[in-house]
Amino acid sequence: MFKFDLLNYKTSSYILLFLSLLTILFDVTYLNQLLFVAVLIFSILQNIMQYRFKTVVSSIVALIVIYLQFKLSENTFSKEFFLNLILILVFIKFSEIKNKKDHYFFNFTVIFLTISSLIYGQDFLSSINSFLLMLVSIIHLYSLNQKKILNINTKYLFKYLSISLLILPIMTLVYFIFPRYEINIKIFDTQKNTLGIPETLKLGSFTDISDNNQTVFIYNNDQNQTSNNPLYFRVKIFDLINDAKFWITTPNNNIVKHFGKTHKIKKNDSPFIEEAKILIYPNDKTWLPVLKSFDYDNRLVNNDFLNGTAISVKKISKKKKYLIQSSKYSIDYNKEFLKFYHRLPSSLFSQKLINWSNELRNTSSSDIDYLNNIMKHFANGEYYYTLSPTVDKTNDYEKFFFKTKRGYCEYYAGMFAILARLQNIPTRIVAGYLGGEYNDRGNFYTFKQSDAHSWVEVYTDDKKWVRYDPTLVIPNKNILSFNNSSLQSIQSTQMDNDQEINKLSMLKLYYDYFDYTWTNKFLDYDTKSRDNFLKTKIKNFELQKEVYIIIISFLLLLLLYKFLMLIFQRKLFFNLFFNKIKYQYNIINKPLTHQELSKILSKKEKNSLSEIFKVYEKSTFSKKYTLKLSEFFYINYKIIKYHYFNRLN
Amino acid sequence: MISKNWEKFVTKYLIKRSNLHKNKLNKKNLYIFPNSNGFKLGAFIFFSFTASIFYQNNVGLLISIILFFVYFLSIIISYQNLNNIKIDPLTTLVPQNKNVYLDYLIHSLNDRERLNLNISNNESNIKNVDLTNQKKIAFKNTFLKRGVYEIPTLKLESFFPFGIIKTFGLVIFDQKLHIYPEPIKPPQELIKNLMIVNNLDENDYEFDRIEEASPGESLSRISWRHYSIKNKLFSKKFISTENNKEILIDIDLLNKKNLEKALSNAVYLIEYYYNKKINFALKYKEFTSKYSNSLTHKNDLLKFTANV
Numbered sequence: 001m002f003k004f005d006l007l008n009y010k011t012s013s014y015i016l017l018f019l020s021l022l023t024i025l026f027d028v029t030y031l032n033q034l035l036f037v038a039v040l041i042f043s044i045l046q047n048i049m050q051y052r053f054k055t056v057v058s059s060i061v062a063l064i065v066i067y068l069q070f071k072l073s074e075n076t077f078s079k080e081f082f083l084n085l086i087l088i089l090v091f092i093k094f095s096e097i098k099n100k101k102d103h104y105f106f107n108f109t110v111i112f113l114t115i116s117s118l119i120y121g122q123d124f125l126s127s128i129n130s131f132l133l134m135l136v137s138i139i140h141l142y143s144l145n146q147k148k149i150l151n152i153n154t155k156y157l158f159k160y161l162s163i164s165l166l167i168l169p170i171m172t173l174v175y176f177i178f179p180r181y182e183i184n185i186k187i188f189d190t191q192k193n194t195l196g197i198p199e200t201l202k203l204g205s206f207t208d209i210s211d212n213n214q215t216v217f218i219y220n221n222d223q224n225q226t227s228n229n230p231l232y233f234r235v236k237i238f239d240l241i242n243d244a245k246f247w248i249t250t251p252n253n254n255i256v257k258h259f260g261k262t263h264k265i266k267k268n269d270s271p272f273i274e275e276a277k278i279l280i281y282p283n284d285k286t287w288l289p290v291l292k293s294f295d296y297d298n299r300l301v302n303n304d305f306l307n308g309t310a311i312s313v314k315k316i317s318k319k320k321k322y323l324i325q326s327s328k329y330s331i332d333y334n335k336e337f338l339k340f341y342h343r344l345p346s347s348l349f350s351q352k353l354i355n356w357s358n359e360l361r362n363t364s365s366s367d368i369d370y371l372n373n374i375m376k377h378f379a380n381g382e383y384y385y386t387l388s389p390t391v392d393k394t395n396d397y398e399k400f401f402f403k404t405k406r407g408y409c410e411y412y413a414g415m416f417a418i419l420a421r422l423q424n425i426p427t428r429i430v431a432g433y434l435g436g437e438y439n440d441r442g443n444f445y446t447f448k449q450s451d452a453h454s455w456v457e458v459y460t461d462d463k464k465w466v467r468y469d470p471t472l473v474i475p476n477k478n479i480l481s482f483n484n485s486s487l488q489s490i491q492s493t494q495m496d497n498d499q500e501i502n503k504l505s506m507l508k509l510y511y512d513y514f515d516y517t518w519t520n521k522f523l524d525y526d527t528k529s530r531d532n533f534l535k536t537k538i539k540n541f542e543l544q545k546e547v548y549i550i551i552i553s554f555l556l557l558l559l560l561y562k563f564l565m566l567i568f569q570r571k572l573f574f575n576l577f578f579n580k581i582k583y584q585y586n587i588i589n590k591p592l593t594h595q596e597l598s599k600i601l602s603k604k605e606k607n608s609l610s611e612i613f614k615v616y617e618k619s620t621f622s623k624k625y626t627l628k629l630s631e632f633f634y635i636n637y638k639i640i641k642y643h644y645f646n647r648l649n
Numbered sequence: 650m651i652s653k654n655w656e657k658f659v660t661k662y663l664i665k666r667s668n669l670h671k672n673k674l675n676k677k678n679l680y681i682f683p684n685s686n687g688f689k690l691g692a693f694i695f696f697s698f699t700a701s702i703f704y705q706n707n708v709g710l711l712i713s714i715i716l717f718f719v720y721f722l723s724i725i726i727s728y729q730n731l732n733n734i735k736i737d738p739l740t741t742l743v744p745q746n747k748n749v750y751l752d753y754l755i756h757s758l759n760d761r762e763r764l765n766l767n768i769s770n771n772e773s774n775i776k777n778v779d780l781t782n783q784k785k786i787a788f789k790n791t792f793l794k795r796g797v798y799e800i801p802t803l804k805l806e807s808f809f810p811f812g813i814i815k816t817f818g819l820v821i822f823d824q825k826l827h828i829y830p831e832p833i834k835p836p837q838e839l840i841k842n843l844m845i846v847n848n849l850d851e852n853d854y855e856f857d858r859i860e861e862a863s864p865g866e867s868l869s870r871i872s873w874r875h876y877s878i879k880n881k882l883f884s885k886k887f888i889s890t891e892n893n894k895e896i897l898i899d900i901d902l903l904n905k906k907n908l909e910k911a912l913s914n915a916v917y918l919i920e921y922y923y924n925k926k927i928n929f930a931l932k933y934k935e936f937t938s939k940y941s942n943s944l945t946h947k948n949d950l951l952k953f954t955a956n957v
Contacts, residue, residue, distance in 0.1 A: 104686050104812075108693060111716070115697040118709040127708045134712050138719055138811070145812035148764055148779055163725065167718045174714050180705050318705070526705045 009103060009143035012136055013094065016110045017043070019133045020090045023117040023126065024083060032072045032084070039065055039091045046095035055096060062092045079119075086113045103144050107137050122319070122523050124515035177534065180527045195283040195449055197235045197431040201247035202395045206410050210387065212449035214281070217289055218516055219436060220444035221276035231445060232455065232467065233289035235432040237307040239341060241421075245348055245395045247414060247429055250340075252304060259340060264332040265305055274326045279519060281319055286312045289433055289447070292467075294324045305329045307428075308465075321524045338459060341426030344418065353398050357422040367425050371458060371468060374419050378412060379473040386480040406480075412470035413454040426459035430467075441513035570627040572635055574616055576643045608648040612638060663819045667802070671823040674734040674805055679818040681728055687813035691720060720813070727814040730807045731766065733758040736820050738800045739785070742948055742955075744916070745795045746831040750787040753803065757782055767806040792828045795912075795955050800826045829955040835903055835914035859883050895940045896922055899932040900957075912954050919954075923947045933957060 021040055025033055042061060046054065065088050073081040090113055093106045114133045117126065195216055198205045219231065238247035275297075280288065288301060288310040295303040300313045301322065308327075346354070360377075364370035382405050389406040397418055400411050413429050420427040434453035436445030455469040525533075565571075581597050582588045598606060598613050615635050618625040641647045659680070666678040683691060694716045701709035739752035751770070755778065757763055763780040770788045778784060790801065800822040807816045859872055862882035875883040898918045904911035915931065922929040928940045931950045938950060 104689075108689060111690075111693065111697075115700065115706075115709050115712060118706050118712070119700070119704050122706065122708045130708060130712060134715065141811040141813070145808050146765055146810060163722060167715065170718065171711065171714050175707075175710065178702065178710075180702050523707050525707060 009140055012140040012143055013097070013103060013106060014044075015136050016107070016133065016140060017090070017094050019129060019136060020087060020110055020113055022129055023113060023133070024087050027121065028080075028084065029072065032069075035065065035068055035072065036084075036087065036091075039088060043091040043095035047097055058092055058095050061095075062088065065092075083113075083116060086116060100144055103140070107140050107144075111137055122519075124511065124518045127518065175525075176530065180530060195281075196285050196287055197452060199249075201238045201410055201414065201429060201431065201454065202245065203397065203400065203407070203411060203414070204389075206408065206452060206454070207387070210408075210450055210452050214449050216281055216283070216433065216447050216449050216451070218279040218281075218444050218446050219276065220279070220442070220516075220520075221274075222443070230434060231291065231436055232430075232453075232469075233291060233433040233436075233447065234307075234309050234430050235287050235289050236430070237309060238429040238431065238454075239307075241344060241348070241418070243345060243348065245397060247417075252306065255306065255340070259334075259337045263306070263334055263337045265329050266332055268326075268328055268330055270326065272326070276324050277520075278322045278324055279319060279516070279524075280316050280322065282317050284315050284317055286315055288312050288316075288322065290324060293327045295327045295329070297323045297325050303327075306331055319519055319523055321520065333459065333463070338426045341428055341459060342421045342424040344421040346422075349418065349422070350398055353401070353418075354422060357419050360419075361423050367423065368460065370423060371416075371420060371425070374416060375468065375470055375473050378416075378470050379475060381475055381478065383407075383412075383474055384478045384480055385471065385474040409454045409471040412474075413456050416456045416468060416470040420456070420458060428457050428465075430455055430457055437512075439509055439512050439516070441509055442516050444516055446512060446516075567629070567632070570629075570632050572615070572619065572627075572632065573639045573643070574612075577612060577639045580643045605648060609638075609642070611635070660819070663817075664802070664821065667819040667821045671821050672736055674731055674736075674818045674820055676732060679728065679731055679816060681724055681814060681816045683813060684808070684815045687720075687815070690716075690813050694720065719811070723811045723814050726810050727807055727816040729761065730763050730809045731805055731816045731818060734763070734780075734805065734820075736803060736822075738822050738824050738826075740826075741800070741824050742827045742829065742951055743790075743792060744831055745792055745828050748789055748791050751790050751801065751826075752785060752787045755780060755784050755786060763807075763809075765807060765809050767808075769804050769806075770801045792826075795828045795830045797956060798826045798828065800824055827952045827955040829951040830909060830912040830916050832917035832920055833910065833913035834917050839903060839914070840918070858886050860886055894927055896927055896929045897932055897937075897940075898922075898929055901933065908957075912957060916951065916954055919947055919950050 017040070021036060025036060028036070039061070046058060066085065069081060069084050069088065073084070086109070090106070090109050093102070093109055097103060097106060110133060114130045114137075118130055195212070195214060196209070198209065217233075219233070236249055238249055240248050240250050242248055274294075276291070276294070278289065288296060290296065290303075290308065290310045292308055295305075296310045302311050302313065304310060305327070360373055361370050364373050384406045385408060386406050387408055389400070389404060389408065389411065397411075397415050400407050401415050410429075410431075417427045417429050431452070431454040433447045433451045434455075435451050436447040438445050453471070455467055455471070457465040457467055460466050578594070578597060579588075581601070582590070582592075585600055587600075592600075594613060594616055598609075601609065612635060615627070615631065619627060663678065663680065670678050694713050697709060698713040698717070700706070701713055735756040735758055737754045737756070739754055740750070743749040743751070755768075757780050760782065766778045766780060767775055768778055768786060769775040770790070774788055776786055776788070778786060788801075792798075802822070803820045805818050805820065808814070809816075859875060860883065862871055862884040866884050870884045870886075872883045872885050875881070896918075898915050900908075900911050900915050903914045919929065919931070923942060923944075926942055928942045930940045931938045931953065933953075936953075938946075938953070
C-alpha cells in the first residue's frame with residue numbers, strides 16, 4: 001500500500017507565498033526587494049492577527065504599496081509594474097484569508113502570477129520555480145478539500161499511472177503540433193532598460209550602463225571551439241563627432257545620399273563559410289551584436305555591410321536564437337569616401353593638442369607608426385583605467401588627455417580617434433561587447449552588460465579596417481576598478497591559470513550550461529521551428545516504415561489479446577442471439593426472459609436453436625458447468641451464422 | 650434564480666434516471682459538473698493556454714497542459730469516488746410524530762476507498778462519510794402522517810479531490826417506508842376489557858425442571874427415564890405463565906369515534922404485549938389476524954395500522 005502524505009493547507013499556502021516572492025525577487029532592484037519583503041511580513045502578521053477593520057487596513061496598505069511600486073517603477077505603467085502588482089495582490093490576498101473561499105482566490109492568483117511571470121523570463125531557474133509553484137498549488141487545492149489522504153491500492157496504482165502517462169503523448173502532440181502565433185500586443189512597454197550601447201558617445205556615457213550584470217547574449221561556435229583571440233562583438237559604429245564633441249552614428253541613408261557612388265559592395269568568393277549561433281536575451285531594442293566579417297542569416301535582420309553591424313526589423317522582446325555566418329560581401333572604399341572618416345571640426349580642439357599630435361606625427365615614420373606611438377603613450381604608466389573617473393559635463397577630451405588621465409574604454413577610444421583624425425587617418429569608433437565568460441561545459445560564451453566596450457578601427461593602406469584597442473595597453477598596475485571580467489583576463493592571460501575553481505563557480509558554470517541548453521533546445525521552439533519540424537516530419541514520413549510496422553504490430557497484438565481473452569473467458573455472443581430474435585419478431589424494447597423468447601419461436605427455429613438455449617441456461621444458472629472449447633466454438637459459430645446470415649443450420 | 654431553476658431541472662432529470670437504477674449509484678445516474686471554482690480555474694487555464702500560444706511561451710504552455718490534465722484527471726477521480734455504490738435502507742417501519750433515525754447501509758461495490766462523500770436526505774441534514782467497504786449511517790427524521798411512503802431519497806455529492814469538480818447523484822429506493830400511528834396509552838379500563846384469559850389444559854403447561862419426587866405425587870408426572878438411570882423417583886415440574894394468555898386487540902372497541910386515536914392505542918397495545926411476550930391478535934372490522942408474539946407478527950400488524 002502506498003500512502004501519499006499531503007500537507008495541511010495552511011502550510012502549503014505559506015510555501016505558495018514564499019515561492020511567489022521568488023518568482024520576481026531577483027528581477028527587481030534592491031529597493032523593490034525591500035518593499036516586497038516588507039509587504040510579505042505585513043501580510044503574514046495580518047494573517048495571524050485577528051482584529052476588526054482588517055480589510056480597511058489591508059486596503060490602505062495596498063494603496064500605499066501600489067503608489068510606492070509606481071514610484072519604484074520610475075513612474076511608468078510598464079509590464080514589470082503590473083507583474084509586481086500581481087505579486088502584491090498575492091500578498092494582500094494572503095493577509096485577508098479567513099475561510100476556504102479566500103484560499104481558493106489566493107491559489108488562483110498564485111497560478112495567475114506563475115503563468116504571467118513566465119512571459120518575462122523562462123530561464124531554467126524560473127521555470128523550475130514555476131513548476132514547483134504549480135505543484136504546490138495543486139497540493140494546496142487538494143488539502144483544501146480533503147481531511148484524509150487517499151490510500152492508493154497497489155491494484156489500482158497501475159491504472160492511475162497509465163492515466164497519468166496519457167499526459168506524455170498529449171503534451172508532445174500539443175507542444176510540437178499545436179498552432180503558435182506571434183502576436184505581441186504592446187499595451188505597456190517594458191521599463192526603461194539599460195541593456196545595449198548608448199545612442200551617442202560622450203565622456204561618461206558608459207557609466208550608467210556598465211554597472212549591470214544582466215546577460216545580453218550568448219555566443220556559441222561549434223566549428224571553432226575555443227579561440228585565443230578575444231571576441232569583439234560590434235553593435236554600433238560612431239563615425240562622426242559633432243560640435244558638442246559627441247560621437248554620433250551617421251544614418252545609412254545620409255551616407256548613401258552623399259557618398260553613394262564612392263563605395264561599392266562586392267561579393268566575396270571565399271569557399272569556407274563559418275557558422276555560429278547567437279542567443280539574444282530580450283532587450284526591447286533592435287540592435288544585434290555581430291562579429292567582424294560575419295553577417296546574420298535571417299530575413300528579419302538588416303545587415304549593414306558598410307559598418308559591419310546588424311539591426312533587427314522587430315524589437316527583441318523574448319529570447320531568440322540567430323545564426324551568423326561569414327560575410328559574403330565586402331566594401332570597396334573610394335578615397336573620396338574615406339575623407340568622411342577623418343572629418344573633425346578642428347576648431348573644437350586647442351592648439352596644444354594639435355601641436356602635440358603634429359609633433360608625434362613628425363617623429364613617426366608613418367601613419368601606422370604614429371598610431372603605435374599613441375598606443376605607447378597610453379601605455380607609459382601615466383594613464384589609469386577606472387570606472388569612476390572625475391565626471392566632466394563639458395565633455396572635455398583634452399582635460400582627460402593632459403590632466404586627469406583617468407578613464408575607461410570610451411575615453412581612450414574617443415581620444416585615440418580624435419588624435420588619428422587630426423592627422424587625417426580614416427578612423428571610426430566601434431562600440432559593442434568584448435570577451436564574454438566562457439563555459440566549457442556547453443562551449444559557449446556569455447556576454448553580460450558589464451562586458452560593454454568601445455574600441456577604434458583605422459582604415460589602413462591594405463584596404464582593411466584594423467582594430468586598435470587603446471584601453472588594453474593600460475598597464476595592469478594602473479587598473480583601479482573594472483567591470484569587464486575579460487578585460488583583466490585578456491591582459492594577464494597566464495596570471496591565474498592555476499587557480500582552483502571553487503565549488504560555487506562550478507555550480508554556476510553548470511547552471512549556466514543547463515540554462516543555455518534549456519533555452520536552446522526547449523524555449524527556442526517557435527512558429528518557425530514548428531513549421532520546419534512538421535515539414536521535415538511530413539517529408540520523411542514515408543521513409544519511416546518503422547512507424548507503420550510498430551502501429552500495425554501493436555494493433556495485431558491487441559486483436560490477438562482480445563481473441564485470446566474471448567477464448568479464455570469462454571464468452572458466448574448471447575446478446576447477438578437474443579437481439580436477433582427480438583429484431584425478427586419486432587419486440588426490441590420488451591424485457592423478455594429466454595424462456596419467453598423460446599416460446600415465441602416457430603417449431604423449426606425451436607428445434608435448430610434449442611442447443612443455444614440449453615447452453616445459455618447451463619452457463620448462466622449452473623455454477624458447476626464449464627464450457628468445452630469445442631462447444632464454445634460451435635455455439636458461437638451457430639450464433640454468428642444465425643445473426644449475420646440468417647441461417648438456422 | 651438561474652441556479653435554482655437549473656438545480657430543479659437537474660433534479661427532475663436525475664430522479665427520472667435514478668428511478669431506473671434503484672438503490673444504486675452507477676454510471677447511468679451519476680453526474681459530473683465543474684462547480685464555480687472549477688469554472689474559474691478552467692477559464693483561467695484556458696486563458697493561460699491561449700496566452701502561452703500567442704506569446705510562444707513554452708514553459709507556460711507546458712504548465713497549462715499539465716493543469717488541463719490535472720483538471721481532466723480530477724474528473725475521472727471524482728467520478729470513481731462515487732461510482733458503483735449501493736445503499737440499502739435498514740429502517741422501513743417507523744412511528745408517526747416521533748424523532749426517528751433512518752438507518753442506511755452503504756456498500757462500496759468494489760474495494761476502492763472513497764473519501765469525503767457528502768450524503769444528505771435533505772438540504773440541512775448532510776453527513777460526511779469516508780467509505781472503505783461498507784458503512785452504516787443514520788438520518789434523523791420526523792414523519793407527521795401515517796401511511797406508506799417512498800423512503801426519502803439520498804443525495805450523494807463529492808468534490809474529491811481538488812474541489813473543482815462536483816460529482817453527484819440521487820439514490821431512489823425500491824423499498825417502502827411504513828409510518829404507523831404514534832403509540833398512545835389507552836385508559837386502564839380498556840386494557841382490562843381486552844384481556845381474555847383462556848383456561849388451558851395441563852398439557853399446555855410448559856415443562857420447567859426435574860425434582861426428586863415426594864411421596865403421593867401423581868405417577869403421570871414421574872420421569873421414568875431418570876428412574877431407569879438413577880434408580881430414584883423424579884417428578885417433572887410444569888409452570889403456568891401469562892404467556893399462555895391470548896389477547897385480541899379490537900380496534901373498533903378502543904375508540905369508536907376517532908379511528909386515528911384507536912389506531913394509536915392499538916399500536917401502544919401491540920408494543921406493550923409484544924414486550925410482555927403475550928400472544929396477541931388484531932381485529933379491525935372483518936380482518937382478524939392470527940395470534941402470535943413474534944417480531945414479524947408485530948411488524949406485520951404495525952404495517953397494517955399504517956395502511957388502514
